[in-house]
Structure formats: structure tokens, C-alpha cells
Amino acid sequence: LRSLLLFSPSPERQETKNLLFSAAVERTRPMEQFHHGHHVRLRSSELGTYLHADEDGHGVSLHHRRASMKAAWAVHVYQPPEAFVPYLLLHSAAYGRYLAATDEPAPQGHHGRRVEQRNYDHPEVDAQGMIWLAVLTASGDKVFLRNFNGGCLRANGRYRPWNNGASVDDVDVNDIGNLSTMMHWVVEDIPAREIMPLLPRPAWLTLPAVISPSRVIVYVWLDADGTVLSEGSFSFSGRSVFRLRSELARWLADNGIAIVDAPDLVMCLPTRDGRIFPLVVDLPRSLQPLHIIVVIVGTPAHEVLRYADVDA
Structure with missing residues (x-):
């Protein structure tokens, strides 16, 4: 900078x-x-x-x-x-x-x-x-x-x-x-809130995955020292952040990386200076690749996350 x-x-x-x-x-x-x-x-x-x-x-x-x-x-x-x-x-x-x-x-x-x-x-x-x-x-x-x-x-x-x-x-x-x-x-x-807000549930009426537009999700999973534990990418259809979290958990399990319950995964957005903020809304309508940092609930990285209390 x-x-x-x-x-x-x-x-x-x-x-x-x-x-x-x-x-x-x-x-x-x-x-x-x-x-x-x-x-x-x-x-x-x-x-x-x-x-x-x-x-x-x-x-x-x-x-x-x-x-x-x-x-x-x-x-x-x-x-x-x-x-x-x-x-x-x-x-x-x-x-x-x-x-x-x-x-x-x-x-x-x-x-x-x-x-x-x-x-x-x-x-x-x-x-x-x-x-x-x-x-x-x-x-x-x-x-x-x-x-x-x-x-x-x-x-x-x-x-x-x-x-x-x-x-x-x-x-x-x-x-x-x-x-x-x-x-x-x-x-x-x-002000900040103490806990992460609930992710919005997916809409009932959605296009089938075969015809729904897709984007590339690029993820990085780091340990407490910043060492890369896993990184990769996959294709994701739709905009639901709730579905994306479930898909990420499935991807990690199917590829033999880790078995983690979806609610224990926090997907974060990286900033230019290396900080991360949790992704808590549905994805943008554009189909540009989305880069996320994976954080596990209960880890030191999770403890320092800041959640905006937009209802305050």
C-alpha cells in the first residue's frame, strides 16, 4: 500500500x-x-x-x-x-x-x-x-x-x-x-455484535443446477500460523451463501481434505491488508470468481472476527 x-x-x-x-x-x-x-x-x-x-x-x-x-x-x-x-x-x-x-x-x-x-x-x-x-x-x-x-x-x-x-x-x-x-x-x-448472524436461507424457487449460471469459488484454508492447509477451486451455481457453505463442506469431505460440519465453517472475504470479514449475505449477481478464506468455528482466527450489527 x-x-x-x-x-x-x-x-x-x-x-x-x-x-x-x-x-x-x-x-x-x-x-x-x-x-x-x-x-x-x-x-x-x-x-x-x-x-x-x-x-x-x-x-x-x-x-x-x-x-x-x-x-x-x-x-x-x-x-x-x-x-x-x-x-x-x-x-x-x-x-x-x-x-x-x-x-x-x-x-x-x-x-x-x-x-x-x-x-x-x-x-x-x-x-x-x-x-x-x-x-x-x-x-x-x-x-x-x-x-x-x-x-x-x-x-x-x-x-x-x-x-x-x-x-x-x-x-x-x-x-x-x-x-x-x-x-x-x-x-x-x-457497533459489533458478539455472534455471527444467521445466514439467509435459500429461496424455495431455484433453477435446476444444470441450467443455473455458475461461478468459480476459490478458497484458501489457513492454520493459526498462516500456513496453507488446503486451497482449491470448484464451480458453484446460484447465489445462496447458505448453499455455498454446505457445498464447501461437501467439497472438503469428497476430496479427502477434512470432514467438517457446515455450521462450523465460516467463509470470509479477504481485504487488501490481510484482514478478513465474514461473508453473511447471498453472493452478488455477477458471476465473477469469488475468493474466500475458510475459518473453523472455535479457532483463534474465528475468535477475532468482527460482525457488523446492522440492526443497531
């Missing part, structure tokens, strides 16, 4: 790099609202809607529903020695992908450039697009999120509510007091 900030940005991005390393910004950093490893919601102060990771596994949009894992984002705070301020990466608690600004135009009816969920190892990802700088607004109770590649995260749909996607719009970093209120966000901390 440190190498991301040592990369020489293009001239139009130098302004943001200067902001990241500016002592002036240090006085206004709102990092007390972002705690490493915790979960947060981002609520548009103008619309009252929450930033959601879309079910397709790609898009990002705003919705009124608060009690949803799709509205939960895991915080990664990092501050290299050269920087006056720490920066953020925001990791979807639902689908395990990062909030990232792209160079593509936002959809029609939206401002600026497209914002998406991206895997940290996606071949088309500019890793710097996942880096955000949080700065307090003039009122001191909200933040705006400046992307390393330029522009601020903004809501859309003030007058046309059907245009409810998020995007990144260019701003003058020297005039932060006059940013659009559509770029103002309220950060809500999500």
Missing part, C-alpha cells in the same frame, strides 16, 4: 497528492469518525439516503434502508511516514469489494465519473482510485471524501430521485467551503 503514494501521479492528480501531504489538512482531519477495522455507514446529509453496494457486485447507489449489510463498509486506515494525514480504503461488508473511483463517465443523469465496487486485484483497477481522504466540512459535523485521483464522492438524484447512483465529481480543493451539499456525508459507526 505504501507504494501507492510513492507512485508519481499525472499533473491533474498532483493537486490531490499535495492535499494528502498537506499539513493544513491535518488540522481538519475527521479521523475520530473512522476506526481501523470497524464498520461505518455513509449517509448523504442532503438526501438522508445511505451508500449501498449494489447486488450486481459492481455498482454503488443510495437507498433509504439503513439496516442492511449492503450499507456497511469496513474501514482500512493507513498513514505512510511521508504523509501528514492518514487515508482510507472502504471495503464492502456485503461483497468484499472496495469503493473505487474510475475514469469512466458517470451514467446519464449523474455528475462526474463513475464509482464502482472493485476487487483490489482486478486487472483494470487503478489502485489509487480506492484511496480516499476524509476532510471535515465547514460545519464540523460532516465529511467530504476526496479521491486520490481527483474529485469528491457525491450523491445524485436531488431533483430526479431515480438517478440514485453515487459518483465522483471534480472540485476546487482550495475552495472546500463551497462544495455542493450533495458531497456532504454523515459517518455512522456500526
Whole structure:
């Protein structure tokens, strides 16, 4: 990650790099609202809607529903020695992908450039697009999120509510007091719950496996020291996380790896910095390969898992 900030940005991005390393910004950093490893919601102060990771596994949009894992984002705070301020990466608690600004135009009816969920190892990802700088607004109770590649995260749909996607719009970093209120966000901390939530049961009406779309599941099972006990991949049809857990248990048994009861398996999503968060929602609609880390109930790795209490 440190190498991301040592990369020489293009001239139009130098302004943001200067902001990241500016002592002036240090006085206004709102990092007390972002705690490493915790979960947060981002609520548009103008619309009252929450930033959601879309079910397709790609898009990002705003919705009124608060009690949803799709509205939960895991915080990664990092501050290299050269920087006056720490920066953020925001990791979807639902689908395990990062909030990232792209160079593509936002959809029609939206401002600026497209914002998406991206895997940290996606071949088309500019890793710097996942880096955000949080700065307090003039009122001191909200933040705006400046992307390393330029522009601020903004809501859309003030007058046309059907245009409810998020995007990144260019701003003058020297005039932060006059940013659009559509770029103002309220950060809500999500407390942790002590036990893992129940996985959603599969729907009764499902397509037969022979015609249901499938994706590749890539798994890694590590011991307490980080040694790989088993790794492999298999094809899985459908989106049910409940069925995936059962299929994983069956795969481990059929291949002579281990006999583990499905309820004792916890499937986790890896982050860029090596942390893991439990997968507790159905899989995204996209059929991209899914990478999971296998954790066994009762092990040290299981004891340190953090579960977002989205109903709190």
C-alpha cells in the first residue's frame, strides 16, 4: 500500500497528492469518525439516503434502508511516514469489494465519473482510485471524501430521485467551503455484535443446477500460523451463501481434505491488508470468481472476527 503514494501521479492528480501531504489538512482531519477495522455507514446529509453496494457486485447507489449489510463498509486506515494525514480504503461488508473511483463517465443523469465496487486485484483497477481522504466540512459535523485521483464522492438524484447512483465529481480543493451539499456525508459507526448472524436461507424457487449460471469459488484454508492447509477451486451455481457453505463442506469431505460440519465453517472475504470479514449475505449477481478464506468455528482466527450489527 505504501507504494501507492510513492507512485508519481499525472499533473491533474498532483493537486490531490499535495492535499494528502498537506499539513493544513491535518488540522481538519475527521479521523475520530473512522476506526481501523470497524464498520461505518455513509449517509448523504442532503438526501438522508445511505451508500449501498449494489447486488450486481459492481455498482454503488443510495437507498433509504439503513439496516442492511449492503450499507456497511469496513474501514482500512493507513498513514505512510511521508504523509501528514492518514487515508482510507472502504471495503464492502456485503461483497468484499472496495469503493473505487474510475475514469469512466458517470451514467446519464449523474455528475462526474463513475464509482464502482472493485476487487483490489482486478486487472483494470487503478489502485489509487480506492484511496480516499476524509476532510471535515465547514460545519464540523460532516465529511467530504476526496479521491486520490481527483474529485469528491457525491450523491445524485436531488431533483430526479431515480438517478440514485453515487459518483465522483471534480472540485476546487482550495475552495472546500463551497462544495455542493450533495458531497456532504454523515459517518455512522456500526457497533459489533458478539455472534455471527444467521445466514439467509435459500429461496424455495431455484433453477435446476444444470441450467443455473455458475461461478468459480476459490478458497484458501489457513492454520493459526498462516500456513496453507488446503486451497482449491470448484464451480458453484446460484447465489445462496447458505448453499455455498454446505457445498464447501461437501467439497472438503469428497476430496479427502477434512470432514467438517457446515455450521462450523465460516467463509470470509479477504481485504487488501490481510484482514478478513465474514461473508453473511447471498453472493452478488455477477458471476465473477469469488475468493474466500475458510475459518473453523472455535479457532483463534474465528475468535477475532468482527460482525457488523446492522440492526443497531
